[in-house]
Amino acid sequence: MSLTPLPKIMLEPLVRNALLEDLGRAGDITTDAIVPAELQDSMHLRARQPGVVAGLDLAALAFRLIDPSVKLKVERAEGQQIAAGDLIASVTGPARGLLTAERTALNFLCHLSGIASVTRTVVDAVRDHEAQIVCTRKTTPGLRAVEKYAVRAGGGANHRFGLDDAVLIKDNHIAMAGGIRPAIERARAHCGHMVKIEVEVDTLDQLEEALATGVDAVLLDNMSNETLKRAVGLVDGRAITEASGRVTPETAPEIAATGVDLISIGWLTHSAPILDIGLDHV
Template identity: 75%
Template sequence: MRSFSPLPSIVIEPIVRTALLEDLGRSGDLTSDAVIPYNETATLALRARQPGVVAGLDLAAFAFLLVDAAIDMEIHRPDGSEAAAGETIAKICGPARGLLTAERTALNFLCRLSGIATATAAMVEAVRGHRAKIVCTRKTTPGLRALEKYAVRVGGGANHRFGLDDGVLIKDNHIAIAGDIRTAVERARAHAGHMVKIEVEVDTLEQLELALALRVDAVLLDNMSVEQLSQAVAMVGGRVITEASGRVTPKTAPAIAATGVDLISVGWLTHSAPILDIGLDMPDHQNICKHLN
C-alpha cells in the first residue's frame, strides 16, 4: 500500500460540515424522517462497483459521525488500498435515519477522491521505471484543493504548488506583461525571500536558454514535443528541475518520462478525473455493530 499522511481532522471537518448543511437545508432529511422509524438501526456496506484505489474514508466517516454520533464505521479497505469490483470497503452501522441522511455526502467525497487516486495510480504506473514523478496542479475544485491534492498523494503522485504563496511560477502571461523573461525573473528575485524558489514556463528552447542563464530553480517545459523535451533535458544537464506539462495521458506519459524530465504535471487529475463508482448497499449478511447488539 502507498505511503502518505492522512489529512488532519481540523481540515476535514469544516468541509464535510459545509457539505452536509448544503444537503440538509432548512428542514433536514424529509424522506428518511418520514419513512424510517426513529429507533430503527441498520448495517450498510460501502462497496466498490469497479476496481480502483480507495481515498476519502475519513471524510465519509466524518459525514456519518456529524449526522449521528452513534454511527460506527468498520474499515475493510483503507485509503490507498486497491479495491476489486464488488469488494466491501467498509461497513457502517447505527441509526438508520442517520445512515441514509449522510449517505450522499459521504459517497460524494469518497467517489470523487477515489476517482482521483485511481487516475493518479494509472499515471504513476505508466511512468514506472523512469525518474519522472507525476504531480498535480492548481486546477482544483474551489474549496476542495486540500482534499483533491491528498487524493493525488494517495494514488502515489506528488503535489505541485498548493497556492500562489508556495513559490514563484512565472508563466507566459507574466512574461508578456513584464516584457521579457529577464525582467520577470529579476523582479521576482528582488521581491521574493531567499526561501522561495523560482520556476519559469518556457515554450521554446531559446526561452529555455535564457531561463538557464538567469539561474532559475526550475523550468516548466510547456507543450513541447517529445523530441524538444529530450533536447531540453540535455540542455539543462541536471542544473535545474525540469517539469513537462501539456496533453499528458497514460498513453503519452511513458514517452515523456523517457526523455528524462524530473516531473510531469497533469491538470486533469484534479479537474476532470472520473469518479470511482462506489455504492452503499445492504450487506449479504447483516452483522450489526457490537454496540447495537
C-alpha cells in the same frame, strides 16, 4: 506507501457545509417519515469498479456529524487498490443517520477515489522511468487540499498548493515584465531566499535565457518529445525539469523517457471521473 491523513480540523468545514447544503431548511424529510428513530442498521460501502480508495475520513465524518454514534469499520485502507465488489468499509448505527449522510459520504468518497484511481493509472504507466506525476492548481474551488491529497493517495505528488508558496512565472508574466530575465530578477528581488522560482518556457531559446539568469525549475510547456529530450540535456541538472501539456496514460511513458523530473497533469483533479462506490443494505 506512507500516506499521512489530513487533520480533522481541515476536513470538518468541508463536510459540514456539504451536509448543510443537503439538509436544507427541514432536514431529511424522506428518512424521518419512513424510518423509525430507534432502528439500528448496518450497511456496506462496496466498490462497483476497480480503482484506488481515497476519502474515507470524509465519509466517516459525514456519518458522525449526523449521528456521533455511527461506527465505520475500514476494510480497505486509503491508497489501496481495490477490485469490483470489494468491501471498502462497513457502517453501523442509527438507520436514520446512515441514510441521511449517505449521499454526502459517497460524494466525497467517489470523487476522491476517482482522482486517486486515474493518478495511479498514470503513475503505473511511467513506473519504468524516474519521472514523478504531479497535479496542478486546476482544482474544484474549496476542495484543493482534499483533491491534492487524493493525488497522493494514487501515488502522485503535488505541485504548489497556491499562489503564495512558490513563484511560477508564466507567459503572461513574461509579456508584462518585458522578458524572461526581468521577470526572474523582479521575482528574486521581491521574494525571500526560501521561495523557489520556476519559469514556463516554450522554446529552447527561452530555456537558455532562464538558465542563464538562474532558476530552480523550468516548466517545459507543450514541447515535442524530441525537444523535451534536448531541453533536459541543456538543463543538465541545473534545475528541475517539468513537462506539461497533452499528457495521457498513453503518452506519459514517452514523455517520461525524455528524462524530465516531473510530469504535471491538470485533468487529474479537474476532469477525473468518479469511482463508482455504493452503500448497500446488509
